[in-house]
Amino acid sequence: MKLEGKVAVVTGAASGFGEAIARSYAAEGAKVVVVDINDQLGPQVAEAVGGTYVHADVSKSADVKAMIDHAVKQHGRLDILVNNAGITHMNRPMLEVAEDEYDRIFDINVKGIYLAAIHAVPVMREQGGGVILNTASTAGLRPRPGLTWYNASKGAVITMTKSMAVELGPDKIRVNALCPVAGDTPLLQAFLGNNSREAFEATVPLGRLSTPEDVAKAALHLASDEADFITGMAYEIDGGRTI
Numbered sequence: 358m359k360l361e362g363k364v365a366v367v368t369g370a371a372s373g374f375g376e377a378i379a380r381s382y383a384a385e386g387a388k389v390v391v392v393d394i395n396d397q398l399g400p401q402v403a404e405a406v407g408g409t410y411v412h413a414d415v416s417k418s419a420d421v422k423a424m425i426d427h428a429v430k431q432h433g434r435l436d437i438l439v440n441n442a443g444i445t446h447m448n449r450p451m452l453e454v455a456e457d458e459y460d461r462i463f464d465i466n467v468k469g470i471y472l473a474a475i476h477a478v479p480v481m482r483e484q485g486g487g488v489i490l491n492t493a494s495t496a497g498l499r500p501r502p503g504l505t506w507y508n509a510s511k512g513a514v515i516t517m518t519k520s521m522a523v524e525l526g527p528d529k530i531r532v533n534a535l536c537p538v539a540g541d542t543p544l545l546q547a548f549l550g551n552n553s554r555e556a557f558e559a560t561v562p563l564g565r566l567s568t569p570e571d572v573a574k575a576a577l578h579l580a581s582d583e584a585d586f587i588t589g590m591a592y593e594i595d596g597g598r599t600i
């Protein structure tokens with residue numbers, strides 16, 4: 358068991374990549390706090406992994422504080438925080454994305470990580486270390502037209518990750534970013550827009566999109582002690598797409 362006795366908080370864990378991460382962490386012995394705003398699917402995932410569900414909007418400071426407090430109260434510590442919740446705008450020309458949509462993307466994808474750091478880092482510092490994973494994307498490494506503001510939010514996630522890793526290294530807090538290529542989750546259609554799945558797959562050397570299990574395997578490795586000298590990485594899970 359790679360995460361025996363560890364306590365993990367996974368945001369956006371009601372579906373997609375976050376759900377797969379929660380399942381794999383629980384299967385490897387972690388106690389998992391499932392965080393989402395989807396109150397239908399979130400509790401189901403929590404039950405399936407033997408964990409607890411917390412409704413928290415990662416863009417709201419009070420909610421984020423409550424999710425961290427819950428983990429500490431329930432389990433006495435916080436070893437792993439996966440900032441995975443994220444949204445996108447529909448694939449379309451950059452000037453057609455409304456200001457409120459832009460704000461919401463940055464509030465969730467970027468400010469959500471700031472808020473999580475504000476509330477989780479003091480806990481990890483106090484206990485002598487921890488692991489933070491931020492779900493970025495290949496979009497932040499190799500931006501393509503139609504997703505400009507989403508791409509920019511993920512670029513920010515990668516820079517935040519590297520900067521956090523440098524600043525938190527002395528506290529033994531490792532920080533890495535997951536960078537999946539487009540994958541089979543409810544967000545996929547928004548990413549593809551009018552582009553065909555087949556055309557996209559043809560741009561991936563390994564010839565397919567990512568799966569939630571691909572992302573979970575990487576998230577497990579980076580959270581485990583096997584990766585105890587790995588920090589500040591933008592870890593590509595992309596079948597070679599960004600080469």
Ligand SMILES: NC(=O)c1ccc[n+]([C@@H]2O[C@H](COP(=O)([O-])OP(=O)(O)OC[C@H]3O[C@@H](n4cnc5c(N)ncnc54)[C@H](O)[C@@H]3O)[C@@H](O)[C@H]2O)c1
Pocket residue numbers: 368369370371372373374375392393394395413414415416441442443444445465492493494495536537538539540541542543544545548
């Ligand atoms: N699917 C892809 O192609 C792809 C590729 C690269 C990166 N990503 C990133 O992966 C992450 C997970 O997305 P996914 O593809 O699994 O999609 P998903 O929609 O299945 O999962 C996202 C989850 O986040 C939750 N969420 C949304 N806003 C929230 C908020 N304010 N507070 C708490 N939870 C919130 C949703 O309810 C949902 O359960 C996102 O950060 C996304 O940007 C996705």
